[in-house]
Amino acid sequence: MKRRLLTALLLSSALVLPCAQAQAQTVAELQRQINELKALIKAQSEAQGRGGRGPLRQANARNTDAGTFPAAGRPKESAIGQPAAPGPVPHRFAIDEPETWYDALVPPAPQLLADGPNHSARPKTWFERLSLRGYTQLRGNEFLSGDDTAPSGVSRLRSVHDSGITDRNNFTFRRVRLVLQGDIHERVFLYIQPDFAVGVGDRQHFTQLRDAYADVFLDDERRTKLRFGQQKVPYGWENLQSSQNRLTLDRSDAINSGVPGERDIGITFYYTPAHVQRIWDRLAKGGQKLFGNYGALGVGIYNGQTINRVEGNNDLMTVMMATWPFELDGLGEAFKGQVVEVGGSAYRNRFRPEATFGSSTALGNTFDDERVGVHAMLYPQPFGLQGEWNWGRGPEFDPVARAILTKPLQGGYVQAMYKVDHSPVGPFMPYIRWQTYDGGWKVGTNAPRLDTDELELGVEFQPIKSVELTLAYANMKRREASSSRFGRAEGDLFRGQLQINY
Template sequence: MLVFTVNNAIPTNIEMKRCLSWFAGFLLLTFISTGVFATTTEKIPTEPDSTKKTDVLKPVDQIANLAWFKKLKINGYFQLRYNGAFQTSDELRIDQADKNIEGDPGFSFRRARVKISGFVTDKVYVYVQSDFAGSKVVLKDAYSDLYLNNDKTYRLRFGLSKVPYGFENMQSSSNRLALDRADPTNSAFNGERDMGVTFFWTPTIVKERFNRIKREGLKHSGDYGMFALAVINGQNTSDPDENKYKHIVSRLTYPFEFSNGQLVEVGIQGMIGKYTPFDSKIAEDVKVGENGEEQSWAGDYAFNDRRVGASFVMYPQPFGLQAEYNIGEGPEYDPESNTIKEKPLHGGYIQAMYRAETSHGVFFPFVKWQRYDGGKKFEQDARAYKVNDFDIGMEWQINKAIELVGMYSFMDRKYADSVDGSDEFAGSMLRMQLQFRF
């Protein structure tokens, strides 16, 4: 049986001194080097210079008559990381997030994304994104949006896309402060994505507020609708479904704007479906079902897979808070009976942040704490987890193209499966990331 304690996740005096020393050094380095980057923070003009003949705008009908491939744009980003500095344990690992944490310290590409997107007609939008960071090129997104009205407030999405569950899951990794998503909500869907059809409704006033949040650089998650309803396979990213039951996922969120200009977004989300573990992820001697009795739907093992959660985001103007919590049930390995059972799960995270805009760039110091108790259905034997992690760090937006993040992580994790047995590790490390947008 797993026993959960929280002592190891709380920084010791020595660890806290090391962390604060690094944090102070990072701040000192920032201001010492401002002379190097001072010229890179000038704002890029967004309006054309009317005095130049080359900047004369094309007529709207001329743009509309362009060939569809001339309406597409290519952009992306890549993230170079260094993991393992000041590492206190060789056993630290996060299988779901950055697998390069395990092993010796070193450099690695966490992401190398290239996106092609655009409106091919007035009401049809296409989006394709691939990741070149690993040994194989991975298709991350491939979908088309069909807008149902002229105001573009209603749309249907067809294909491989992010599942509308949670705020941080929706948030692009290029915008997120912490280097990894939190386990409690990210454990709902592997890679945050799945194949299916999604309906989005974004009223005009909500669309305007989403655009303002994005324009002011307040770490938004993007426009995934004020209301979203999705029907998806529910299996694993783009893998085919292993049973005939589809997952239903829904999300409702609203960005409130107060009289002082403060923006606060509150949301709820839920999912329901049945999940069948892949045979390749189940050891031969592991039983499936309650009390070792095999459960079967349509000839396959299928577990109830359902969750409900809430999100709260007070955008950093300049101080911000972000928190999410979810509860539910799903498949989880039980080490005592060597069986994958249907078990309850729960967990959440809270993050505090501050936005400081200076002549030398934008700084985002932050702290984040997460706890999770439950299974991860897409890992070996639906591995059982107990997580209690704490992160402290800062993001420096040198300019629109370059960001530097430093984060010190304190990890306290316990897990169990039939291959590695029951294991636990606790420790800390410094992690760095340099991100380039293009």
């Protein structure tokens, strides 16, 4: 207030003194004018206190420059749903309106930024809506017996899912992943996931992009969405289930051979009815290992060459999947809380496998690649069953013709498990799975044939929430994924995996 009076006094003196000389005003007259000016300023201040525009503007999320300046790490756009801050309004100055003098002559006081640490009601900026999580899997494999080595041209016991199954390896990182995710808008969800444990030849721990997509929701309830980018292809229930949640150590050959790596670049439409989401939410709250919300219905188009591979033709892979959970409470007290889920998936594709031409390898011809599959599961409460099967045709190396041909394929798995929620060692879940597959491995050089029969028994422990330990025994009969090795190898393995969730 003192600054206001001083400013007014100086200004009034500059305006009044020349007139006093011209009109020979007395000192008393000048004092009277000053008193009137003080009274006018006091009255104006009291009016502002009753609801007028105060001398200092209070900062809030709508009248500050938060989110409009790229400096100091702030984004160029404001928080979600926040309109851009209005531009400055030029101050008006009128000699006969003293209330305009102060704002015109004195710079405004600094405002509190809406994204400042002391602002209690500030909206979240886009980077605060993102979260970072991940998991690491340390795996060990030990041959108990079998064909860990073999002469040239004869299959050794190997798996397309675990490069650690060799005669030399002990411990390996199966996965080291970080997930950056969050809502960057009320209707836009972002998901990015790299893996830091990818092997290339005899070298390990390279970084590879796994997921990079955005979900755009078409309704306020988020029941319908479009997913754009590199993402999981909705074929096979087990393929969609995250490795972080899956009970068994690896996916089955029969289902995963349809989309090895589970991912491709494309666009997917997903729809989930409210009552289906309610069932899945209840199961997740009860600790069930779900496949992730990929919708009760999914339809998509993709390049068709699988994950991180350059598109090989001008054809698109088209995929469709539907899955539906049913509550069994109506069957009686014994079935209260039980849920059965059934569904199916299919795809049509034209695939170009890598082929050997003399001493070089390049993309070969294009082959038909088509499948249809079914799945069903009784969620373990406490006993559960799970199974999938698929049929189709795809590229496969023919050792007689010494060429890649389109051949029929089929296979699947059956799994049983039992869920124990409370024990002296924490929650644990024993399981047994049998799998079989006879068909090509299209992403291998020359699309070699796989001929798999495997029985796996294991148990997963979770002594604390951040730690999961899986111990398993496997009896394997496998053809090595190589067009230059023939026959089937056999063996018994002890396998262990420690997973750290963070």
